[in-house]
Amino acid sequence: MTQLPSKSSTISPSLDRHSPHLTEDEVICLDQVAFGYSRKRLVLQDFGLSIRRGEFLTLLGPSGCGKSTILNLIAGFHKPLSGRVTHSGQVVKGPSARRGVVFQGNALFDWMTVEQNIAFGFRFKSLPKYEQQQQVKTIIELVGLRGSERKYPYQLSGGMRQRVAVARSMVVQPEILLMDEPFAAVDVQTREGLQEELLKLHEQVAGAILFVTHSVEEAVFLSDRIVILDRDLGGIYHEISIQLPEPRYASMNRVSEAFNHYRTELYLKMKAIS
Amino acid sequence: MSQAISKKSRTPVYKQQDLQTQELREKGLLFCIGIVIPLFILIFWEVTTRQGWVDELFLPSLSGIVTEFLAMATKGYAGTPLITHVLGSLRRVFIAFSIGTVVGLSLGLLMGYYKYVRAAFYVVTELLRPIPPLAFITLFILWFGIGEVSKVLIILYAGALIVMLNTIEGVRSCPQNKILAARTLGANDLAIFLYVIFPAALPSIFTGMRVALSVDFGILVASELLAGDIGIGYIIQDASVFFNVEALFVGILMIGFFGVVSDFCLAFISRRIVHWQG
Numbered sequence: 001m002t003q004l005p006s007k008s009s010t011i012s013p014s015l016d017r018h019s020p021h022l023t024e025d026e027v028i029c030l031d032q033v034a035f036g037y038s039r040k041r042l043v044l045q046d047f048g049l050s051i052r053r054g055e056f057l058t059l060l061g062p063s064g065c066g067k068s069t070i071l072n073l074i075a076g077f078h079k080p081l082s083g084r085v086t087h088s089g090q091v092v093k094g095p096s097a098r099r100g101v102v103f104q105g106n107a108l109f110d111w112m113t114v115e116q117n118i119a120f121g122f123r124f125k126s127l128p129k130y131e132q133q134q135q136v137k138t139i140i141e142l143v144g145l146r147g148s149e150r151k152y153p154y155q156l157s158g159g160m161r162q163r164v165a166v167a168r169s170m171v172v173q174p175e176i177l178l179m180d181e182p183f184a185a186v187d188v189q190t191r192e193g194l195q196e197e198l199l200k201l202h203e204q205v206a207g208a209i210l211f212v213t214h215s216v217e218e219a220v221f222l223s224d225r226i227v228i229l230d231r232d233l234g235g236i237y238h239e240i241s242i243q244l245p246e247p248r249y250a251s252m253n254r255v256s257e258a259f260n261h262y263r264t265e266l267y268l269k270m271k272a273i274s
Numbered sequence: 275m276s277q278a279i280s281k282k283s284r285t286p287v288y289k290q291q292d293l294q295t296q297e298l299r300e301k302g303l304l305f306c307i308g309i310v311i312p313l314f315i316l317i318f319w320e321v322t323t324r325q326g327w328v329d330e331l332f333l334p335s336l337s338g339i340v341t342e343f344l345a346m347a348t349k350g351y352a353g354t355p356l357i358t359h360v361l362g363s364l365r366r367v368f369i370a371f372s373i374g375t376v377v378g379l380s381l382g383l384l385m386g387y388y389k390y391v392r393a394a395f396y397v398v399t400e401l402l403r404p405i406p407p408l409a410f411i412t413l414f415i416l417w418f419g420i421g422e423v424s425k426v427l428i429i430l431y432a433g434a435l436i437v438m439l440n441t442i443e444g445v446r447s448c449p450q451n452k453i454l455a456a457r458t459l460g461a462n463d464l465a466i467f468l469y470v471i472f473p474a475a476l477p478s479i480f481t482g483m484r485v486a487l488s489v490d491f492g493i494l495v496a497s498e499l500l501a502g503d504i505g506i507g508y509i510i511q512d513a514s515v516f517f518n519v520e521a522l523f524v525g526i527l528m529i530g531f532f533g534v535v536s537d538f539c540l541a542f543i544s545r546r547i548v549h550w551q552g
Contacts, residue, residue, distance in 0.1 A: 075454075075458060077454060095454065095457040095458045096458070096460075097458065097459055097460030099458060100458055100459070101454065101455065101458040103451045103454075103455060105451075106449055106451050106452070107449070107451040107452055107454075107455040108452075108455075109452060109456075109469070109470065109473070110473075110474075110550040110551075111473040111474075111476070111548075111550055120456070120459055120461075120469070121459035121460055123460075123461070123465065123469075124459065124460035124461060124462070124465065125460065152549070152550055153550070154550050165455075168455075168459070169455075169458070169459070172459060172460070174458075
């Protein structure tokens with residue numbers, strides 16, 4: 001019997017997030033962040049969030065609630081209008097190889113083979129050639145791309161392409177991997193396979209993952225912690241920790257009682273804000 | 275023995291053709307139409323001229339054109355061997371196209387990548403774009419003389435402009451996701467340009483090169499019509515003056531031939547290099 005987490009175990013966003021004794025544990029911290037594409041219409045206001053080392057955190061919410069905006073702020077693609085985004089205590093000033101990003105699609109280099117795509121990040125790292133090849137080989141094995149090393153992205157299915165994208169970002173071992181609805185464009189069966197592989201990869205590679213989705217099931221299956229964002233306030237509406245039986249990637253987790261419990265709870269929360 | 279029997283029984287007989295066979299047959303049919311119709315036109319042409327339905331002065335007979343071509347090939351045209359005329363023209367196009375591509379590519383990459391450079395040259399290019407290059411031809415002769423230089427330069431200008439515009443388009447059409455992905459993998463500006471933006475622009479660059487090459491042939495003939503004593507354009511011009519309609523057709527058909535062949539080569543190279551494009 002799996003134990004359901006009590007309500008009290010959910011962590012509410014604390015206000016003293018930037019106090020120094022907390023930073024040991026957290027990799028990313030957003031502190032009183034305001035952002036809007038125009039000053040007149042803010043998407044985020046006074047927003048705070050911290051991501052712990054190694055955790056799998058999912059941002060869940062209706063479209064237009066600012067999920068992707070938060071991800072873009074952390075990646076360094078956008079600058080906050082006020083407040084700050086810090087990575088291990090340093091202010092994020094722009095994109096960096098320490099923060100990997102997996103896009104929804106169309107971000108592979110069509111002119112490179114699967115192998116070349118995955119090894120791309122190593123061009124900018126000083127790692128012995130042999131070790132690079134070894135790591136590329138390992139990750140190709142892990143995501144089930146063996147035999148496709150010499151293929152080009154256009155010769156692959158949508159699911160395979162996203163596997164390459166995930167592998168490419170993960171192989172350079174970023175401290176956090178930001179994933180913006182990476183599996184939204186593939187069919188359900190493929191998506192479930194990809195989710196399970198992602199969890200396996202997350203076990204192997206130590207970094208944290210920030211995942212953005214609007215699918216409750218996906219969030220519950222993948223996450224250690226889920227944050228539901230409010231549409232209007234651009235703030236955190238609800239936060240919940242997920243505890244499912246190990247191994248987390250077991251597909252039977254999808255039909256477990258605990259899974260159902262979480263899904264129902266989140267579904268009702270989502271219903272309440274939309 | 276028993277194997278043969280079982281093999282036989284395993285191959286069922288279907289009445290309908292499968293889709294693959296249907297497709298193959300359709301392709302064959304289309305190919306035949308593509309060959310037969312032009313052949314029919316050629317025969318019709320030969321018959322009408324042979325029968326004297328059309329005045330030879332307006333439309334020479336096919337056999338007459340072939341005879342004229344053979345005569346030119348052996349005896350030359352206007353005292354110059356045919357091969358000299360052909361090579362003279364091809365040399366002009368080749369030099370102008372090569373340099374024009376390099377110039378257009380460099381300018382296009384700069385203008386596509388640096389928005390300040392693009393802003394600086396925006397008005398100039400937008401003004402030059404709608405002007406047919408031929409409008410400059412006499413000006414070029416005035417500036418660079420009536421010789422080889424002005425001919426090559428006018429062809430070069432026409433091609434470079436097209437390659438440049440297409441290169442700008444190609445650079446700008448590079449999906450932002452790819453650039454950001456490269457950046458989050460640690461790539462600096464130079465690496466992004468070399469490994470992401472330039473390859474992403476290649477399909478567009480090749481399209482520009484192919485358009486430029488075909489335009490270059492047009493400008494070549496026009497520039498040779500105006501001045502010179504060598505080249506396919508010169509043959510066309512000279513033959514017109516003397517109402518040598520057969521030679522005129524030889525010139526026209528040769529331009530068409532070399533245009534098609536060179537485009538075919540370029541298309542072949544392009545498919546090899548930008549293989550990921552459809």
